[in-house]
Amino acid sequence: MGDKNMNITRDKIITWIEAFSAAIAENKVYLTDLDSAIGDGDHGVNMDRGFQAVLTKLPSVSNQDIGAILKVVGMTLVSTVGGASGPLYGTFFIQMARKTNGKLELTLDDWIATIESGLDGVIRRGKANPGDKTMIDSILPALEALKTAAGNDKSLAEALSASAQAAHQGMEDTIPLVAKRGRASYLGERSAGHQDPGATSSYLLFKTAAEVLP
């Protein structure tokens, strides 16, 4: 049981973005290979291009509020990633920013609202349903795990850890799915048996959050 009242500070958000960028760089080839199997083999390259750009932008906003920081992350992704994941991850961060405007610290409830806002953005933008074999399939379980943890009065650390586990499960659960959105959908039945690259990068989002945010 961690400290229930511990909050997510602005500096931790920055650390999280840096940790996620590092995880993407580390998994660039892995993500790209996953995308080669059912897409066009660029997901790792796309994400890495975006987060390398984010890293160069971060210092100039590191003394602003969390909303401002997340907005810059989102805007940078939108203008550097391209493809499907650019607008989707971009929207995710921009919508997270809407809930964190002016804030220097986030409670667990704030975090839940923030993720929920991000996910809503992704769904509105991409019109995917759960089970369509997309990044939603790891974000949604992660959000649900956060809510359950909060309902059960768990600590921030526990909640984040539960969300990372749920995202991981969601990611693995994409393997048998037949894709219905994005480029993988052109493969129809042939997309089954492969893990979705976007769901994999999204899992890394929650994994790194669990590692550095508490």
Next chain:
Amino acid sequence: MGDKNMNITRDKIITWIEAFSAAIAENKVYLTDLDSAIGDGDHGVNMDRGFQAVLTKLPSVSNQDIGAILKVVGMTLVSTVGGASGPLYGTFFIQMARKTNGKLELTLDDWIATIESGLDGVIRRGKANPGDKTMIDSILPALEALKTAAGNDKSLAEALSASAQAAHQGMEDTIPLVAKRGRASYLGERSAGHQDPGATSSYLLFKTAAEVLP
């Protein structure tokens, strides 16, 4: 020593054209391979296309004079072979026709004048010099051998046989030469060490002549 007074009849000329056509067909790949080494690998294909066309034309002129027959051969080659060898062989036969107009038989002297006329045509058309590694390098020695044989009062059969031998020697002598005309000339020194395809097909002309004309 054959019969000194035996002449080349029209029917033998037809047989000769047929025999040469057969020799070209037989050596199509060989000639093309020679051309691949120092040219563009089509000499056998070109010649065969032309003489197959000649074979279809022959029956319609087989009861005309030798000049008319050779003219049709030359015109057919001109309009079916293309490349360098089309106009050269075409001119060879057309110029042979000039010396045989109205004739139904040729003496050895007629034959010499006929070949000389053909060769002159090739030289005027192609502007090659002896030693430039072209068909001239087997036709010219063949002509000289014919003249020598006639000067020595040899029979037609002997003269034709000598010309075939000389053409063969001329053909082999092209091997060390550096090409100065035609496509092989672009290779410069690299053309040395290869037998000229045109000189090879010309040798076949005299070889078949020695076999069927006497």
Next chain:
Amino acid sequence: MKKLINKPDDVVREELEGIQIAHPDMVKVFFDPNYIVRADAPVEGKVGIVSGGGSGHEPLHGGFVGMGMLDAACPGAVFTSPTPDQMLEATKAVDGGAGVLHIVKNYTGDVLNFEMAADLAADEDIEVEAVVTNDDVAVQDSLYTAGRRGVGVTVLLEKIAGAAAEQKRPLKDVAEIARRVNAQGRSMGMALTSCTVPTAGKPTFDLPEDEMEIGIGIHGEPGRSRMKVKSAAEITEMLATPILEDLPFEESDEVLAFVNGMGGTPLIELYIIYNELSKILDKRGIKIVRNLIGPYITSLEMAGCSITLLKMDEELLHLWDAPVNVPALRWGI
């Protein structure tokens, strides 16, 4: 990988520099973000037309910028959708006060990025309409997919919508014509070889020396099925039949027939395909009233072709024939 390039990462930028130097009379090229606009943009009172997509499909879209066709093109990385900031800048640059039409090929990335760009343009009070092309009959179950891909029709649509805009028709009209072109056009493609994305350095897929892919897209992706190489007549039949039956095209229809090279196939082969196509259409009583033959929407150096048929009417004919003066298409001027 053998290509006439310097560094793989510099391919798109250097290509754009080449276009800039080659065609200053027709286009202006901007960098960071990258976009190409016609030299005299914005044209006062004219609907601006913006398209864009991944690079590697040249001359699409940059080669179609100029009088009578596109006002701007946004090139992404090779086979990667461009980003909304490029599209926004392009949209602003060509807005002549009559609104802007976005022509978007139906790929998730392109659609999403253009949507965001449209939102951003709306924030700046520019009226934007988007038309999405989805003419690829090789994608069958559009219910369970991201829908049919936008391919060859895009070229024809850009020409025809461009002509409509040049006549200063209002945005609604231009968009309506564009949607009609999309609705009346169908395409399908095939590949004899894969292609190599410069940054990847190796072919996207392997294709044995005696096999081909039928039903490919334009991103080096494998197609609907793989089989032994067939004759030009059989290949044309395999591409034309699904196209003809999908719309369907019917007896006495008049069509524009577009035989497109994928980048590595020479013109001599495209004319052979066109010859076969005309026999097939003849047999069905379908009349080719216009044609386009050449590499216009390509997949880098892929060998292969695609066929697009567009059902024509008086208005489309008129717009197709209207003057155009862009790097890759020129007539009537």
Next chain:
Amino acid sequence: MKKLINKPDDVVREELEGIQIAHPDMVKVFFDPNYIVRADAPVEGKVGIVSGGGSGHEPLHGGFVGMGMLDAACPGAVFTSPTPDQMLEATKAVDGGAGVLHIVKNYTGDVLNFEMAADLAADEDIEVEAVVTNDDVAVQDSLYTAGRRGVGVTVLLEKIAGAAAEQKRPLKDVAEIARRVNAQGRSMGMALTSCTVPTAGKPTFDLPEDEMEIGIGIHGEPGRSRMKVKSAAEITEMLATPILEDLPFEESDEVLAFVNGMGGTPLIELYIIYNELSKILDKRGIKIVRNLIGPYITSLEMAGCSITLLKMDEELLHLWDAPVNVPALRWGI
């Protein structure tokens, strides 16, 4: 061999059928012997311009038949010179009473066949002048060879001579202008891959995955030297330097820069080469006043490019800009 063809022996005939069906507004195609003439030939009082050569270089020459360029083209078998009977028929078909210009690429076969055709035409009282193009600087010792090959300049010459003829200038003038274009133009080419003659069925030469040929011709023949693949910048330098030093082109010269694709190289790479070329010319103070970028004189599906520079003057500029309306080039109309 993977090609979009039916039988190898039928390639040329079926291509010609495709051209005939595709462009009846611009050209008429005749068979046995094969030749293509502009739809409105003969043009009364105009010098007729006839070119021709082996097939496999498309759009050269058939794609250049029409208003403002060629009056006729004679296609031979792939990479084999056409025959005098084709040329004679074409010459007769385009003789408008002002004589006929033969444009001949300098290959022994082409030269000899065109000479015979000219003799035959003279027998029919048609005045014929021939201009032979020989712009390939990759062939060095022209004393000991059949002379330099005719390559890229042929395209430019056909356009410019075509414009001069269109102005109803006399045969002597048109020939003089054509000879000037040839004298003021130089080219050199390179290949990343070989090509496959359909009837041969296998590549003309083998080129390892990391090597290229510099100084090739347009018949799939190996070039001046073989080496490891280099960057676009280095390749452009290797092609441009011999061209520049041969004429020589000098500071403040104005040139038309032609970056030609060999058939299998996509436009995106040609623009990168053009970008490098413009830097090289810039450095030398040579000004590009016109350009042409694309596959115009090809070697089947060979990957590679060639560069042609033509020194321009007022008259050539004017003739270059004059209207042209042929399947492969169109402007000013």
